[in-house]
Amino acid sequence: MPEKLGLYIHIPFCRSKCDYCDFYSLAGREERMDDYQKALMTHMKETAPLTRGWQVDTVYFGGGTPSFYGSRRLKELLRLIGKRFDLAKDAEITVECNPDSINRRDLIALRRAGANRISLGVQSAHDCELQNLRRAHTFRQAQEAVAAARTAKFKNISLDLIYGLPGQDMEGWQDTVEQALSLRPEHLSCYGLKVEPGTPLDDRVIRGERLPDDDVQADLYLWMVDRLAREGYRQYEVSNFARSGFQSRHNLKYWMGRPYIGFGPGAHSDFGGRRYSFVRDLDRYITGVLEGGAVIDESELIPQRERGGEYLMLRLRTTRGIEEWEYRREYFMNFDPIEQLLEEYERQGWAERHDRRWNLTPKGFLVSNQLIGELMTAQEEATLNNTLPRLRRGRPEQSAPQP
Known part of the structure; x- marks a missing residue:
């Protein structure tokens, strides 16, 4: 496929x-x-x-x-x-x-x-x-x-x-x-x-x-x-x-962080592990494409740790939300500090949990910029401190639940 x-x-x-x-x-x-x-x-x-x-x-x-x-x-x-x-x-x-x-x-x-x-x-x-x-x-x-x-x-x-x-x-x-x-x-x-x-x-x-x-x-x-x-x-x-x-x-x-390619001035792309965008200038874009000039405005390879931050930032905009073992499996990062904050948000009525999956509520969406910012800060601090994830008792290590 x-x-x-x-x-x-x-x-x-x-x-x-x-x-x-x-x-x-x-x-x-x-x-x-x-x-x-x-x-x-x-x-x-x-x-x-x-x-x-x-x-x-x-x-x-x-x-x-x-x-x-x-x-x-x-x-x-x-x-x-x-x-x-x-x-x-x-x-x-x-x-x-x-x-x-x-x-x-x-x-x-x-x-x-x-x-x-x-x-x-x-x-x-x-x-x-x-x-x-x-x-x-x-x-x-x-x-x-x-x-x-x-x-x-x-x-x-x-x-x-x-x-x-x-x-x-x-x-x-x-x-x-x-x-x-x-x-x-x-x-x-x-x-x-x-x-x-x-x-x-x-x-x-x-x-x-x-x-x-x-x-x-x-x-x-x-x-x-x-x-x-x-x-x-x-x-x-x-x-x-x-x-x-x-x-x-x-x-x-x-x-959901899936690949896409954009065309045109100001358009963005995320393809082949690289994120890039084109100049926000109609005339420069036309001239660059037709005459061989530069049209790329910004381009960068995205490290896995940054992808982990994007996972939090983008998925929490959706009602599908995020899932602990999806996060651990894809990004090899500790979910514990994230979950501690999410549990506090749940008490405030800003987040809800369905099995292992978390999503923000409508009230949480209203303050999502603040909440996601706090989660990403917790993620960064955990990474800098090299905090090791704890394994939950009773979870079979050979398989992870599918999203």
Whole structure:
């Protein structure tokens, strides 16, 4: 059986830039789309031979706004992937779309080209909130986009929502969630608004605009977790909820530490034991690929000890969580200091244990940065002190429970 691999293709073009966005995306650069397409295809052709022996089982077009890039270019990229890579027949192929830049014709074209999952940036059901974020669409357009995707026979639709918006209260957030649920998506990604340094939203906050405080955001989050669970959407990651069988297989690769290769400016990869990223500069990326210049921004081999830290950091974002002997077996590290902290978190209602597996609760997710930071500090101290793990009495040493 070939090992599984994910592909991420970054489309950095947008019709307009939202006030909260700090992803590498550009508005007003459409004149470079054709050159970028040449660079992407060249880069993918050069990379494909390195993936022999691997089967691509997820493909993700992110951005930016891939739907703004146009279905013709996306179809061309999908044909190339199918030709140059070992693409699994049941591969999950996701295209991010904004409601203002997608229509029924394009969705039908993407579906026929192999795309089978749409991620739609809805964010809010209230046009006043969308305008305040400088989103280019209305909620009515989002409803029409979902209807068009169903007409195009997409059976896997994800909606993005944001809570903690300027002026948002519980009633407004509840209405957004209910309106989203009425569209019957298979998947929901619900993110707390984060003010990123250097963004227009950051400048607005510096100038005095107020956002819901941490307590309000916590109430919005916990209500949402409970409401979605009652509607059949199981939480499987801090911000992600899905009906049974519709978890994002591609994003799970990131959280489970599985290999993936990215293409495009600012895209990251984790492949062959090495993590690397490309320059966050459209023109440098195009020139570098087409003319042989440097496009790597950062590259490093990841030692096993650091992988152990990533195991804690990423797996504890998921409801699957971490498991003692999985940790010991994979990273040869002492779990005892980790478990001592987890037992304290359990007493606080932040973590829960199922047999030997631990995961954070919704209340724990709210303070997960702090908790994971403490766990990683404990891990580092145990490593420096060369603490030997204790073996539990009665556990057969020749076999370990499977995750």
